[in-house]
Structures are given as C-alpha cells and as structure tokens.
Amino acid sequence: MRLQLAISRRDPEHLLVLVTTPLFAVIFMSIGAAAGRGVNVCDAVIAPGLIGLWYVSLDVAGALVSIERWQGRLELLIAAPAGPVAVIFGRVIVITSIGALTFVESWLVASIGAGRPLPVAEPALFLCGLALTCLAMAATAVLVSTFFTISRVKFVILTSLSYPVYILGGVVVPTELLPDWLQPVTRLVFLAYGSDVLRHAGTGNGTDSGTTDLLMLVVLGAAAMFIGSVLMTKIIARLKRNGSVHFS
Template sequence: MSALRVLWHAVALQVALSRRSPEHALVLLIAPMQTTTMLALTAHRPDVTANAVLAPGLIGLWVAALDYAGRVVTEDRWAGRFPALVTAPVPLGLVVAGRVATVVVVGAAAFAESWLVAALGFGRVLAVADPALFLLAVAVTCLATIGTATLMSAVFVMSRARDVLQNSLGYPFYILGGILVPVAALPGWLHPLSRVVFLSWSAELLRGAVRGDAAAWPGSVAAILALGAAAMAAGLWLTRRYVDRTRRDGTVGFA
C-alpha cells in the first residue's frame, strides 16, 4: 500500500473516531474567547490588531497538535486498537501522521474564527495585504505542525512523564515562537532558541503577509518546511523504535 493511501485511510479512521469523540474540536471553542481577551486588552492599540488576531490561530494549531498528539497512541492502547495497528502491514508512524493531520486541519479553522470575532464583535477588520502569501503561510505552518505533532506523539508515548511534558510545552513555545510578542521584542539570548521553533518563522511570515512587507518570505517558507520535515523524520523513526520495542518485550497487547 502506498504512503498516500495509508495517509488517506488514517484520515478516514480519525474522522470516524472524532464523530464518536469530538473533543478534539474543542480548540474551536477556545479560539474565540482568546481573541476576545486579546482584542479587549488592546482596544486602544489598533496597531497591534494583527498580533491579537493571529495569535489565537497559531495557539489553536499548537494546542490541537500538543493535546491530541500526546494521547493518540496511548488512547489506541487503552481502546484496544494498538495491536491491530501494529500488526497491519503499514508503518504506524504514517497512520499517526495522517490522524494528527486531520486534527491540525480542524485547528487551522481558528484563524477564520479569530478574524470573524475581530470583525463582527469588535469592528476591527484585519486587512491582509498579500492574501496568497498568507494562505501559503498557513499551509506550510500546518505541514510543520503535523511533523512536530508526529514527533511529540512518539516522545510522549515513550516517556514516563507524558503529562509533565504536555503541560510544559505550552506557554514557553508561545514565547519562543513569537506568538504573543514578536521575537525581536525578546532578549537577545533567546533569539537562537526561537529560530529552532518553526512557530517563530510562521508568526513573522503571517504578520509580514498581513502588512505586505514579507520580502524575505522564501527563506521563511524554507525554514518552516525544513523544521517540519526534520521533526517528521524524527517522529517516524522514534515511532518505529517504539513499535519494535513493544514487539520485542511482548507488551503490544498491554494497556
């Protein structure tokens, strides 16, 4: 079976599971509230409307990936799906990537929600100077999020401190990723760390598309895709290692 067919069947599986358990879409309820809070706090600063509208969208993507990726394989084990997935003649990593992709695409709707809340609720319409670049930025950000989520899924399931890791990867990445404030406003010693977080490139690219001054956008797109691809490769490798370990230890059927 080709990789594309595996991904397609994984997406179909996740759609079926989400119909029975749609809590993965709760991020769509959080984004409007976050937008409302940020716009209320910046009511007298129309110059930061872009930050207030874009931040909830990026947070929505990260939360969707972080929250679901941390539970995908663990939930499969508790639900009894893990043995069937492991014995199937397809890489488990691709199945995880396809399922995470489904959730990430849903989370991307937070961008539209934030825009609507700003326009209808506050009368602050965010005009996008370069719509084509903006859509490209959202697309590559989603791809990088899928790769990063696949890596986190493998790390979390192999870790004995999954809950601690999940809880610690929220706000630090909102800061390092330049979501709440631009990276340029952070202390200089944090800039190198920010550059290994794809969100920092995404946030700058999205803001540049809104303003219409993203002259160096090819480099930003390349950086986002490279970081996402590296995370995906590491995630697939770690997932394969985890499957091999459970087979070797005879713990495939143990929840």
C-alpha cells in the same frame, strides 16, 4: 484520515478549541486596543489561531497513543500493514485542519469587534504560510507522539511543550522583542517562522523574509517528520523485541 473523520463525527472533542478561541481573540484585541494599536490581524487573529492550532495538534498526538493503549488497540496499530507513523500523521492532519478553522473564527470575531472586515495585506502569502505551518505542526506532533509511545506522563509533556513554545515561537509577542540571549533558541522552533510569515503577510511588511520563513518551515517540518519516523521505528522494534507493547 478516514478513521479520524469517523471518530471526530462521533466524539468531536477537538471542536472545543473553537469555543475557547473567541475568548483569546477578545483578550488580544483588548491588549492591542489598550496599547493604542487598535484592532489588527496580528493581535486578534494570528496569536489566538496559533494557540488553538498548537494545542489541538499536541492534544491529538498525546490522546491518540493513550487512547489506543487504554482500549487495547495499540498492538493492532503496531501490527497493521500501514506504518504507525503514516497512521498518526494522517489522523493529525485531520485535527490540524480542524484547528486551522480557529484563524477564520478569530478573523470573524475581530472583524465584528472592529466594525469592519480586517484586511490581510498579502492573502496568498498568508494562506501559503498557514498551510506550511499546519504541515510542520503535524510533523512535529508525530515526533511528540514517539514520547507518548514509551511514556504515560501525557499531561506533563503537554504542559511542558505548551507555554514555552508560545513564547519561543513568537505566538504571544514577536521573537525580535525577546531578550537577545533567547533569540537564537527561537530559530530552532518552527512556530517562530510560521508566526513571522503570518505577521508579515498580515501587515504587508517583510515579504522578502517571508520566502526564507516558508523555506525554514519546510526544512524544520521535514526534519521533525524524519526524526519522528526513525525514533518510532526504533521504539516499536524494541517493544516487539522485549514483548512489552502493552506494558509500555
């Protein structure tokens, strides 16, 4: 975490997400206004925030391994006493925390657009849901980083995981509005539970199901972390055995 903070101070490229988030907030505000819903937390805050959070988490997971390889530090990362999973998770947590600021920024933009502070019906549930979503996102980024350890096609993977997850995770529209045949797939995407609990907390509806959503965030986040740790251990063992760390 200290390493990532030092890197972010000197090369704050991840702060660029704070430049694009207000544009997304305005877009979703316009959609809500055109649909007659006015400006609300669900449209103007949750969607732009989750888009920014998912993008920056994926980007750092991919860039971390790629940059370490390009600058000749991947061997040092693998040989370090601390496990690579712990290093990657700590660095992703820092970036995810920066990405969480997009929610504050979206709320400010939406409040200015509405001419009043937008209320959040269940602020405690909202903060708890946001915290667990960030942790699950960091764990998922660790899992994704295992693919970058053995592959150089970063942008293909990033593109493949961006827009489908926006749909399946209920970021753009609630999952209950998706086709019936697609809804079972959304139950495997942690963002579906994160977006649901944040919408419930914003409107004050569905507090009972909010507990289930929080539990599923913990379960899916822990599962992603476990699978990522196992895969990373096996991949690194194979690279060491073949002597192909630099050529992976």
